[in-house]
Amino acid sequence: MKSLKNLSRPQILGIVLTLFAGLIVFQMISIQSNAHAKNLNQWAQNYGYQVSTIQSERGYIYDRWGNLLAGNKEVYELGVELQYVANPATIATTLASIVGSDYATILAEASQPYVEGKSVYVTLADFVDSSKIAQIDKLKNDYNKSNLYGENSKLPSLLGLVWTAHLQRIYPENDLASNVIGFYSYLDRDKGRGYYGVEEKYNDLLAGTKEQVLIPLDPYDLQTIPTAPAGASLILTIDREIQRSTESILDKAVKSTGAVNGTIVVMNPRNGEILAMASTPRMNLNEYWNSSKIYTTGIPFNKAISQVYEPGSVFKILTMAAALDTNTVTPDTGFTDTGVITVGGWNIYNWDRGAWGPQTMVTCLQHSLNVCLSWVATQVGSTKFYEYLDRFGIGHRTNIDLAGEEVYPLSEPGDPMWYEVNLATNSFGQGVAVTPVQMLMAASAIANDGKMVAPHVLKAYIQDGKQYNTNTQIVGMPITATTAHTLTNMLYTSLQQESSDALVEGYSVAGKTGTAEIAVNGEYSSNLTNASFIGWGPTDNPQFMVYIWLEKPASSIWGSVVAAPVFSEEVKQLVVLMNIPPDSVRASLQGK
Amino acid sequence: MTETRNTSRRPTPFWKKINLPQAFKQAPWRSQIQLVGLFLLGLVVVLLVAGIYLTISGQAAEAGLDTYNLAYERRSLERSIADYKAQLAQISSSAVMEERAKSMGFSEANPDNVIYVSVPGYTGRQTAILAPPPGITQTQGAVVKTEYRDSLWDWLFQGINRLSSSVRGNS
Numbered sequence: 001m002k003s004l005k006n007l008s009r010p011q012i013l014g015i016v017l018t019l020f021a022g023l024i025v026f027q028m029i030s031i032q033s034n035a036h037a038k039n040l041n042q043w044a045q046n047y048g049y050q051v052s053t054i055q056s057e058r059g060y061i062y063d064r065w066g067n068l069l070a071g072n073k074e075v076y077e078l079g080v081e082l083q084y085v086a087n088p089a090t091i092a093t094t095l096a097s098i099v100g101s102d103y104a105t106i107l108a109e110a111s112q113p114y115v116e117g118k119s120v121y122v123t124l125a126d127f128v129d130s131s132k133i134a135q136i137d138k139l140k141n142d143y144n145k146s147n148l149y150g151e152n153s154k155l156p157s158l159l160g161l162v163w164t165a166h167l168q169r170i171y172p173e174n175d176l177a178s179n180v181i182g183f184y185s186y187l188d189r190d191k192g193r194g195y196y197g198v199e200e201k202y203n204d205l206l207a208g209t210k211e212q213v214l215i216p217l218d219p220y221d222l223q224t225i226p227t228a229p230a231g232a233s234l235i236l237t238i239d240r241e242i243q244r245s246t247e248s249i250l251d252k253a254v255k256s257t258g259a260v261n262g263t264i265v266v267m268n269p270r271n272g273e274i275l276a277m278a279s280t281p282r283m284n285l286n287e288y289w290n291s292s293k294i295y296t297t298g299i300p301f302n303k304a305i306s307q308v309y310e311p312g313s314v315f316k317i318l319t320m321a322a323a324l325d326t327n328t329v330t331p332d333t334g335f336t337d338t339g340v341i342t343v344g345g346w347n348i349y350n351w352d353r354g355a356w357g358p359q360t361m362v363t364c365l366q367h368s369l370n371v372c373l374s375w376v377a378t379q380v381g382s383t384k385f386y387e388y389l390d391r392f393g394i395g396h397r398t399n400i401d402l403a404g405e406e407v408y409p410l411s412e413p414g415d416p417m418w419y420e421v422n423l424a425t426n427s428f429g430q431g432v433a434v435t436p437v438q439m440l441m442a443a444s445a446i447a448n449d450g451k452m453v454a455p456h457v458l459k460a461y462i463q464d465g466k467q468y469n470t471n472t473q474i475v476g477m478p479i480t481a482t483t484a485h486t487l488t489n490m491l492y493t494s495l496q497q498e499s500s501d502a503l504v505e506g507y508s509v510a511g512k513t514g515t516a517e518i519a520v521n522g523e524y525s526s527n528l529t530n531a532s533f534i535g536w537g538p539t540d541n542p543q544f545m546v547y548i549w550l551e552k553p554a555s556s557i558w559g560s561v562v563a564a565p566v567f568s569e570e571v572k573q574l575v576v577l578m579n580i581p582p583d584s585v586r587a588s589l590q591g592k
Numbered sequence: 593m594t595e596t597r598n599t600s601r602r603p604t605p606f607w608k609k610i611n612l613p614q615a616f617k618q619a620p621w622r623s624q625i626q627l628v629g630l631f632l633l634g635l636v637v638v639l640l641v642a643g644i645y646l647t648i649s650g651q652a653a654e655a656g657l658d659t660y661n662l663a664y665e666r667r668s669l670e671r672s673i674a675d676y677k678a679q680l681a682q683i684s685s686s687a688v689m690e691e692r693a694k695s696m697g698f699s700e701a702n703p704d705n706v707i708y709v710s711v712p713g714y715t716g717r718q719t720a721i722l723a724p725p726p727g728i729t730q731t732q733g734a735v736v737k738t739e740y741r742d743s744l745w746d747w748l749f750q751g752i753n754r755l756s757s758s759v760r761g762n763s
Contacts, residue, residue: 066720068681172681219656467723581708
């Protein structure tokens, strides 16, 4: 074997390099396998991923023309990273002056000692506007220039104050269509959800997904950052301008009549699209926390769907529809009104307790005679009469796509609470309770050639970049087209002959008033009424159907006095907003 | 001295003249140089591979961080877009628009002062279409060109395929 002396310089160099390479390999293996390396591996496994909550942006809500009714705005959460806080007093002063926070609370929060793994970050304020954040950012930068890293504790410093952006639900129209939209409890960032209206009904669709995911901190794995697609957006059937106009008319009507509350619903009887749904009271959806103060016990969020009431004489159109459809009567059928009729041992009187003498079915509707309609119901017979009410959906939910729909069960022959007199009282809308939207659905059959349409507020929804339109749902054909046309003509004639306040010059409308006494402690009070009106037009091609309900009006108890003019006012606005020319103009345009 | 030239025979190549065993015997450092040369060649190859690996790894890490930053930026932009939409909706809300219209001297129309004109072919105002219907599929162009996604092997095989198909096509 050669001694080192005998080795040539290249051999020595080779040995040195080999040893050096061997050392490197040894060190590499050592680094990979020593105790510290195991700890490091464990740490990497524990901290190699960041647990993050990904949440879809809540979907938007638009009106039928694409106007935004509910969206999201950028706001900020303000907090302190305790490890870096240099001057808690500056943070407290800044937040008190800019955000309006309580100085003492902020000072106490920001002065907390930093404890690794336990006390690291404290939230100081949330839902702070971007304009305020801009002010704070400017201040922070200014302080940093004079006191970098907050080394001088006597100088002001906002070091440690951080902010994180997130989204907050916003309703740009404030209280417009609030009864339809509902609200999202955005203050609860973990468990916020939609309440009432479409916000509740379509909560799952709007919310999208929310899940906790592991985001890798290893840059090699970063291409797998999970994302959450935005929640579906809704396009409603509501027309913003019609809604605004309707709410304005309703507010004026409630004020001028001294009514406790009111409701107006506008629907397209051809397809069931709700164009406007206004109800009092309404609320600014951006301040949803006031809802419990506004909607106290007994006041539903949306009376149009959630409050059943005895509709009174507007219900007579269903009685007459059943009678015409069963060929029990024709428009010219005569009836001599003696002012009283006895059914099931109970006397039924007219609204004025008068006897109106010889009448036809048209004048019975025109004068809204309870005695006549009770007689009509008895002629139809209880079996057929209730069969028709069932066909019209009375006693059933309309299944409108709004949260909180209520229904009052209809007592029918055989039920313990049904008595023979119910046939008479039900015929003129007493002893039976409906919601305005139920009445609209039932009456849509009369305006729509006998076909009853499902009322709905969702026109389309947008999911994964595709727009899915909803279709018209015909939920039944309770009467024939002939009956529907006949009854529409009868109601048109009765309004004309009555010179009703519901009439609109130049436009043919059909409709019926309703005045229902309200039961107080089991006794009907003639001073407290529900005044209603249901009408539609133009009669040859109905494009709108309007339901008016004024609750306990003070100026007059009669629907013909307080509700009919509101219908007229509403239609005058509708024909402009819906571009419906007067009948004569329409005829001449069609002639061309 | 007579010089003869044999023009019929070809000259012997120089490497045939070298007696290699003898050459290595006379200069033993030649074999050492050969060994060192081979070692260095191996080292260069290893370093080359390691260098390429490090470069690719560095680029991959950078791309990963870019992805992270872009994802962050995307979320930020999505929030900004949502915020702008909300701001736009607020400044064009019905109440604001009505106020603006009134301040500009407009008044509410009523049935008496509306003039209707027949416009041939006009079917009326169409309701909102904010996205394509489900039947339409959008074809998206590749975001990253194939040149940046293919490996060396992909490129090689595709080249061979193209070449062979063109040859088959010509024949």
